[in-house]
Amino acid sequence: MAKIQDAITERYSCRDFTGEPLKEDQLKTLAEAALASPSAMNLQPWHITIVTDKALLEELDAVGVKEIEAQDKDWYAQVMQRGGTIFYNAPCMVMVSSNGSDPAAMDCGIVSQNVSLAAHALGLGSVICGMARLPLSGSRKEDFEKKLQFPDGYHFGIAILVGEAKTEREPHKLDWGKVSYVP
Numbered sequence: 001m002a003k004i005q006d007a008i009t010e011r012y013s014c015r016d017f018t019g020e021p022l023k024e025d026q027l028k029t030l031a032e033a034a035l036a037s038p039s040a041m042n043l044q045p046w047h048i049t050i051v052t053d054k055a056l057l058e059e060l061d062a063v064g065v066k067e068i069e070a071q072d073k074d075w076y077a078q079v080m081q082r083g084g085t086i087f088y089n090a091p092c093m094v095m096v097s098s099n100g101s102d103p104a105a106m107d108c109g110i111v112s113q114n115v116s117l118a119a120h121a122l123g124l125g126s127v128i129c130g131m132a133r134l135p136l137s138g139s140r141k142e143d144f145e146k147k148l149q150f151p152d153g154y155h156f157g158i159a160i161l162v163g164e165a166k167t168e169r170e171p172h173k174l175d176w177g178k179v180s181y182v183p
């Protein structure tokens with residue numbers, strides 16, 4: 001119990017990875033954590049794709065950055081200032097595709113937290129990556145959905161980048177003002 005609470009309070013979003021490939025057993029632990037997630041009525045409206053193909057990750061990253069450039073110049077300038085990447089050199093992306101059912105967004109969100117906590121428990125860094133939606137929303141959508149082996153009718157849900165942290169960060173400060181007790 002204490003270990004789970006430690007993982008919850010120590011976890012932070014890592015945005016600088018060494019790029020060192022993960023081991024098979026680490027990838028299996030991440031997949032297991034994803035599959036163990038709760039879902040409304042246990043419908044499990046997701047598919048989990050574990051991506052370690054460096055060339056594909058780099059391609060998705062580059063297409064995502066191009067989408068940002070097309071959408072918003074200020075956002076693009078920010079991304080370029082932070083190294084011109086939305087994947088931060090992570091060697092692994094856990095892509096959660098969704099069948100789009102009513103509670104699927106919530107269920108996929110829970111998967112992302114399970115994977116992040118499992119990554120932390122393995123001593124790895126992680127960051128939930130909503131921006132991974134970008135390469136999957138432009139003209140390459142179908143091509144990338146096929147490469148990522150989404151089942152028919154499944155689309156981007158959420159993604160989690162995982163790897164050895166190059167730079168560690170402090171967890172965010174807890175805002176106790178957001179809690180009320182009703183005794």
Ligand SMILES: Cc1cc2nc3c(=O)[nH]c(=O)nc-3n(C[C@H](O)[C@H](O)[C@H](O)COP(=O)(O)O)c2cc1C
Pocket residue numbers: 011012013014015127128129130131132171172
């Ligand atoms: C649904 C969701 C999407 C997110 N997408 C991104 C993202 O695309 N890129 C990124 O760097 N961080 C992303 N984050 C991480 C948040 O920015 C981060 O959780 C928040 O700043 C709090 O920091 P912490 O995770 O270190 O506590 C996302 C987080 C969530 C929950």
